[in-house]
Amino acid sequence: MTDDAMDRSEIAERNLRILEALLFASSEPLAADEMAVYLGEGAKAGALLVELQKRYASRGVNLVRRGDKWAFRTAEDLGFLLRRESHETRPLSRAALETLSIIAYHQPATRAEIEEVRGVATGKGTLDILLEVGWVRMRGRRRTPGRPVTYGTTDAFLDHFGLESLGDLPGLDELKGSGLLSNRLPPSMQIPLPFDGALRDDEDPLDPGDLDGADETEHEPGQ
């Protein structure tokens, strides 16, 4: 290699370093022209950028061209590195807990029935969360006007709460005995026996499409 050629390659290396630094530090993609002013005289920014692109082609970061601008970007095949799943445990909201407990005891229960016990309208998100968690399922449709969806609990519900069957849910006397229910309640108050068997006489199977994630539409609480 002649001295001249060596000088030229040294100059090219230096210009490549400058381009690397500029592209790395810039907060937006840069055009060849913008970078040219930082290079030595007579340097061809375009050709240098193509050379730089070649060098980074197999690296974890690539030099990409967007229109007439250039930028470093994570190699596409490594994009998964930039997406992460985080699991966080969160306590169930009070509304969701209440709704879940009513479904557990009163199943099969319609949304209207849940609201009657709760005394407030149940937001759409509340049932959605329970369905998503997998503790509640849509069982069928009540054979009454409007054909409301009936809800019940799932095996995952039993599993999570350590119950062998719904019969293990404490009854009225046990709730009183544990102090969860006070003893001053009217004698007429009863707690239903939860039922999660096959469809009942007053239940129809779900309509096709009911399970496609669409919630029932027949009942929208007016608040």
Add this chain to the structure above:
Amino acid sequence: MTDDAMDRSEIAERNLRILEALLFASSEPLAADEMAVYLGEGAKAGALLVELQKRYASRGVNLVRRGDKWAFRTAEDLGFLLRRESHETRPLSRAALETLSIIAYHQPATRAEIEEVRGVATGKGTLDILLEVGWVRMRGRRRTPGRPVTYGTTDAFLDHFGLESLGDLPGLDELKGSGLLSNRLPPSMQIPLPFDGALRDDEDPLDPGDLDGADETEHEPGQ
């Protein structure tokens, strides 16, 4: 080259690409541990990072070490090209600057010790600014009467000043030799070195609430 050796070098290349991608994507330094989870099983993040550092040593962008963390940064010699006009930050006051260097060289240091070196009470705002910028942190509490908070520098401090570790503090050896990092005369006895490791024997962990932005209260300069 045997098949096995080739496989190994391919795996190493892939791991290097992953490290490149992670380090390029982040503007903050990353710990080897944080990155290790993305590498193939059995990969040694530390050795790979040293290899990567070597590869980028002559480039316009270098892989630098900041404490336990790593980051890509533009090469120091190209700084003059990249100087940005818009990067106008308010310079630190002389008091804050002195306090910073005292903490850096004497850490862990309590407020009383800082004041002893400066010979003046530390005004409110001096330490606050350093904490806010993120160069100084509350480390713990000294196990002496009054349990004063001890201060030390952060990884962001190393990153900002381009130091691999506290051992790289400018003039440290000279200061050590002259005994000027000591609190006592004669300086020959024991020469403390700046220390940002785990809590020392004479430091307690911070009390709960110490980091809620409240400064220590046990020592309020009377002015």
Add this chain to the structure above:
Amino acid sequence: MYVDVDGYEGPLDLLLDLARRQKVDLAAISVLALAEQYLKFIETVREKRIEVAADYLVMAAWLAYLKSRLMVPQAASDDEPSGEMLAAMLQFRLKRLEAMRKAASQLMNLPRLGFQVYARGMPEPIEIARKSIWEASLYDVLKAYSGQRERGATTEYSPHVRTVWSLQEAREILQRLIGDSFDWVPMDTYLAQYLLSPAERATVRASSFASSLELVRLGQIDLRQTEAFGPLFMRRHKGDAQ
């Protein structure tokens, strides 16, 4: 009130500045001369009636003491540190402060991030898909259920609020009804219009009776009952006549 003495950051800073004016290495300064300069400086400042912060005065006192230790020969039995020792201590502190100043400027001259060295200008943030794992215990479920049933039960059994006559109310009504009537009239007659509602009958009678006793005590009315469970007669108290 703190007044910064000519922009000095405390007495040590002032001393360091004075020492530098001696234009010699800090190790070779004359501590005695330095102490004298400091004391003179403070004196001048005070003559100008500038309030001097306490720190500076404390230092002045200490330097005066140092001066005396340096000039007076030590007695053999003297327990206190020698003047030389104190002077060395002062020298050490000045050197240490100067060293920290120098270190600070060296720090600021390093190639700093954002000044000579730059981080990636377009960081590619890591997108985090948050997945929630919901947590609830059986106890939570049972408590939620019981709570709701109790709430439901309580509202069912407190359907209406009963009217209660307060004693004050009953007394005002009686005073108004009896007025200046000196005739014996049964209480129920006075209250006839209020006794129509069966729900209120008991409270009207009870409160009125209690109030009437109070009115008797005050000497405003007389009460008379001719037989057990017979009607209760009331009239204005005679002695109270106008």
